[in-house]
Amino acid sequence: MNDHDFLIINTSNRSVKEIIDHIENILREKQITIFARINHSAAARAVGLTLQDEEVLIFGNPQVGTALMVESPAIGIELPLKIVAWRAEQTTFVAYHNYDRLADLFHIQTSIQTIHKFNGFLKGIIDTVI
Template sequence: MVTTFFTVIFIGKMLDMTPPITIYDSHFSVKETIDRIEHTLRERGVTVFARIDHCRGARQAGLDMQEEELLIFGNPEIGTNLMLENPAIGIELPLKILAWSDKSCTKVAHHKLESLTEEYGIRQSEAVISNMAASLRTIVTSAISKPITTREESL
């Protein structure tokens, strides 16, 4: 009975829920989009912890899927301070950006970070999350919309 009750509530929430993510269109391939975002993150001194190629993993399992890559990144100092306010927010950290191949273009998505303040009761660091959200939007939009110049090209 408890399992049935939980399932009904869970499915009900799934049906009512709009995922708290922001989605962008990129005219670059999935690989180039993630390359550009990774480059922009590293330029800003953000730690890139991992890059996961879901398509490669699918192929290794004998399956076929569209191109899809996940970038995991963050700033340990900022993340630690958020987790000191509420340890449960650690499930959301480090941050992630996902890019996948769609019929017409590459899609890029990340969580809407503003929703974290309400979900985790973050009050002391609300401005920090707001700044993180603005920075994340800037990083993605700049990476997918402008040429990236390397040091060698700018000399």
């Protein structure tokens, strides 16, 4: 795992599709809302461009996110939660925001435990799928 300030990046030998499918299944089992699954590679192909496999999964729980936005409306730019997976040099990378860093950026204090739970939740999912 590499911590690049606002991103936590992990690597895997699994394909992008396998990883995103597995994450999506975990989220559905936990009854977490999946807002969108974006296939950047397919979008690139649709306009005649080439991009190695890359997908983003956007998901969350409005009950949880709303409390954060009440405290700091600007954090809405970072919500719902997102996980991106991409393929480069025969390795799949899986990344998500480091919400502890974002808490500092958006001056989250009252809901800091929620922020810590985000990172733990995301880490748990990634550790399961990679």
